[in-house]
Amino acid sequence: MAVMATMKDFAALKGLRRDLQEQEKARALALAERARQEAAIREEANLFRNSIGQIAPLRSKAIDKALHLPDAPLPIPRQHLADEQAALLESLSDEFTIDTLMDSDENLSFARPGVGMDVLSKLRRGNWVIQAQLDLHGYRRDQAREALGEFLRQSRRRGLRCVRVIHGKGLGSVNKEPVLKHKVRNWLAQKDEVMAFCQARAADGGAGALVVLLKSSERA
Incomplete structure (x- = not known):
């Protein structure tokens, strides 16, 4: 009976070792895939930077901002109207008979x-x-x-x-x-x-x- 128990324990240890090996293999594969993805991201980032060249951040000073002022209203011809009014009054004299x-x-x-x-x-x-x-x-x-x-x-x-x-x-x-x-x-x-x-x-x-x-x- 002791021999049979020893054989069962050995088989269990063997199965445990196989499971640990499978887990290690899966972990290694996951790490390798993660490393591959990070390398791909770094490569795309390098390609983007190389394509746009040197860049500089925009300055936020108020002096650099474009000011969009509303259109000025058309001028009222006040002098022209005043001249017409004066000419109208002068053209009709009370001294005339x-x-x-x-x-x-x-x-x-x-x-x-x-x-x-x-x-x-x-x-x-x-x-x-x-x-x-x-x-x-x-x-x-x-x-x-x-x-x-x-x-x-x-x-x-x-x-x-x-x-x-x-x-x-x-x-x-x-x-x-x-x-x-x-x-x-x-x-x-x-x-x-x-x-x-x-x-x-x-x-x-x-x-x-x-x-x-x-x-x-x-x-x-």
């Missing part, structure tokens, strides 16, 4: 020299269609002068020929005097684009309005 011009009459009609009386007669009869109007009720003198100049300029640009200017009868003014009524006549006579004007017919405003005939423009 229509009484010094020819071809005016007691009916508040006016025709520039060279304009036939037939033109003025047609204007009085309402042969031209009124295409636009400006109502100056409630305007002070300076406001009315500026508004009239702008109205005539815009009408000219639009190619209009016949317009109406409502100045009122002056019933609400001091001493019931139609100051604005006379001013409008004098201002109109100073504008080169005005060919003629006359008091409106009763249906178109009567003594409180003027019908104005403008020169034809290229647009018209």
